[in-house]
Amino acid sequence: MAFEVRTVGGGVHTFDSFECAIQRLAPRCEHCDCRVIGHGVEVEGRFFCCAHCARSASTDLGAQIRDTVGAHPG
Numbered sequence: 001m002a003f004e005v006r007t008v009g010g011g012v013h014t015f016d017s018f019e020c021a022i023q024r025l026a027p028r029c030e031h032c033d034c035r036v037i038g039h040g041v042e043v044e045g046r047f048f049c050c051a052h053c054a055r056s057a058s059t060d061l062g063a064q065i066r067d068t069v070g071a072h073p074g
Helices: 018-025 053-055
Strands: 003-006 012-014 042-043 044-049
Touching: 003 018, 003 044, 042 053, 044 053
Parallel strands: none
Antiparallel strands: 003 012, 042 044
């Protein structure tokens, strides 16, 4: 029951589990080095697992970074 993942860059990867796909393809948080699975936070092209890590890694943006989990539009 293998499946294929095609990336925007044209790469094609075949996996037999989501765990293997995550280990190969998910970006790592630039602060704590965990795999970013789910929404994550991107700041100026840098990836973080959460707003806390983004704030910790970038003092310049501090208050501007928001974690949107639980946020409701409008």
